Amino acid sequence: MLGLLVVALFASILAGTRWSDASLTPNLALDLEGGTQIILEPVPEAKGDVTSETINQAIAVIRQRVDASGVAEAEITSQGGDKIVVALPGRPDKETLDLVRTSAQMEFRPVLVMGAPAATPQDPAASPAADQPTKESPDGPSDIAYYVTPEVQQEFDALDCTLPENRAGGAPGDPDTAFVACDQEGLAKYILGPVEIPGADIKSATSGMGTTSTGASTGQWVVNLEFTGAGTPKFTEVTTRLASQTPPLNQFAVVLDALVISAPSVNEVIPNGQAQISGSFDRESAATLANQLNFGSLPISFTVQSEQQISATLGSEQLQKGLLAGVFGLLLVVVYSLFQYRALGLVTVASLLVAALVTYGVITLLSWLQGYRLSLPGVAGLIVAIGITADSFIVYFERIRDELRDGRALGAAIEKGWERARRTILASDAVNFTAAIVLYLLAVGGVRGFAFTLGLTTVVDLLVVFLFTHPLMVLLGRTRFFSEGHPASGLDPRRLGVDVLRYGGRGRVVTPGQRTAGAPAPESAREPVSVGSGGGLTIAERRAAARAAQSAAAPPPDAPPASGTDEPAAERAEGSDR
Incomplete structure (x- = not known):
């Protein structure tokens, strides 16, 4: 099973290098590769509204925009109390840079006029507003006679x-x-009425497949929009008015950065603040619109003060040192495993190599599909994972050795030891994974990179132990080298301190240190012994019980000679001792 997962993992990466922009190596973060730095400054008319709270809100919105675009390990901080510095790793694409540069607030305006995108100069007398009397006040936000003045019409025609x-x-x-605006794709142009709902009244927006009233999928991508408590009554009022209008007056436009990003029509009154925008969406366009609705609104407007390329803050030298530290730690684990467990330590080495292969593949795949970037804190998380992964193997091996000390054969010791070790491994990894999740949610920047790799390697540890290490031990337990307790196997009874007779198969029992291969055991050792005769006692407890039994059976030094009636029994005991 694990082999199939590894093959599928790297096959996907290789396919991505051929038919997409995937790479065989993970992308590096800002501290290791460098990137682009953008400094945002509030526009002059907004500087009076700049506070620490609005700056923090703007940073949160920009961070959400960047994260939603798939770029990881970005650094977004404030500078001088009124500026925002955005540092993006690598060479971000134009769409990502536009997400940072875009500072206009999102607005919902009613559509008054919709036309073809090309310029159409006309006689002002032919405009819809030319023959309308001047009104002192509008009848509503959709009042064409009031809002579409000859000047607005001329601007619309010339655009x-x-x-x-x-x-x-x-x-x-x-x-x-x-307001006169273009569709962001250049497919249409609009005359829009006044702002009715600000973007801040959007609670959330998500993309997904549309469903019918019975819950069946429509097969079309949609955007689900939900308003806040303050925005719900406003949206209900808007949809109540627009639902009774004819096109294009039944449409409302979502305006961002002076461009119409969507202009859906209203088919019915929506009283609960939950709307569904449908149309000719695909997965990507639906997700883009949802991200724009979610993160489009900034509390204040900014201008780009500067934009420049920056070099890596740590560079390849630090990366090499980090990787060298990881290799050194791995070698120490290998040396300890081979010294402590002999040939059994090779199972640890093989398991660590498999875990490293899977982790590398997953990180490379995430770099391609999710924009993940490996930072130096992330490398530190990978180094810490070596100890966590090795600890799982040690717990498993020690459980097996404990079962062997209790008198079980190797096959039974492996199964019983796995049953006991499995609970410990699951509990330990659950604690590590929970800590990684909490750290990831509460931290920012590079610390999140450490938490991410820590959580990832914890999951990989479970996969390797369950799908590789345990099955491999079951197979090794069937070989003579391990089942007979070869001195180099790491399961030698003499090294384990086994001091009771042990079942050796084929009706034989062996004494401590005796090999089961070769001649049958001597007659003195052929006594029935049940597997697991140790009863679960520790080594010290078994030895203490044996000494107590010997003391109880031995006669006192000044005891009188045995009676004649007891002599045959004594002789039999003496013969048995021989």
Whole structure:
């Protein structure tokens, strides 16, 4: 089973190197590779609103944006109390950089006019608002006669959304007036009404497959949108008005960075603040829209003060030293295992190599699929994992040796020892995994990298012990080298301190240190002994019981000679001793 998992793991990576952008080596984090640094500064009109709280909120939003894009190990900090420094590892793509640069707040506006993306200059007299009398106040946010003035119409007609420069985004418009904007893909252009719902009223947005009222899948990707307690009544009011309108007045536009990222139509009143946006989505576009809805709104607006490439803070030399420390620690574990367990230590070596192979494959796969990057704290987590993994093997081997001391044959000792060791290993790894989860949730930056690799290697440890180490021990237990307790096997009875007769198979028992191979045991040793005759006592307890039994059986020094009637029994005992 483990072999199939390893083959599938590396086959996926190799396929990714051929048909995608996968690599045979993990990506490195900022401290080992360097990257791009962007410094954000509040716009002049927003500087009066800058507080430590708003800066922390902005950092949280930017971090969510970056994490959602798949980039790991990014460093986002404040500078001077009013600036934000974003350091991204490697060479991030344009989409990721745009997520950092985009600082406009998200808005929900009603659609008043929708048209083709190209510019269409027209006579102002032909505009929808040209023949409408001037109104002092609107009848509502969707009042075309009030909001679509001749000036707004001219701006709309002249806008050409097929030009890339008109889809570069910009500052949001006046929230109380009409606003002309392009679709972010350049497929349409809009005249929008005033802002009705701010982006801060979005509680969450997720993407997934749509379902019917009976729970069956529709086979189409959708975006599920949920509003906060403050936003729910606003959204209910908006959908109540729009549901009765005709297209395009029944649409509301989601505006981010002065671009319309989505303009869904309203088919019914939504009273609970939970909406579903459907359309021609695929998995990627649905996830992108959900991320934009989740993390699109910043508490204040920023401009990019500087953007530059930065070098690695630690570099390859520190990485080499970290890996060297890991290799040195691994060698110490190997030397200890071979010294303590002889040939049995080779099982530890093989298990560690398998664990290292699986861990390397998983990290490389995550680098490709999830944007994971290996940092120096992550390397430290891998080094610590060597001891954690070796500890599981030691627990297992010592349980097997304890069962052998209790008089069990090797096959039975392996099964009984595994039953006892399994509980200990599961409990120990559960503690390590819980600690890794807590550390990952509470920490930031490089510490999260340490926690991630610690948790990952804990899971790998369980896979290797259950799917490799234990099955391998079962197979080795069937060989003569281990089952007969060869001195180099690590299961030699003399080294284990076994001091009771041991069942050797084929109706034979052997004394401590006696090999079961060769001639049958002498007649004096052929006494029925049940497997596990030690009764679960420790070595010290068994020896103490043996000494007590000998003391009780021996006659006192001044005891009178045995009577005549007892002589035959004494002679039989003497003959038995011979």
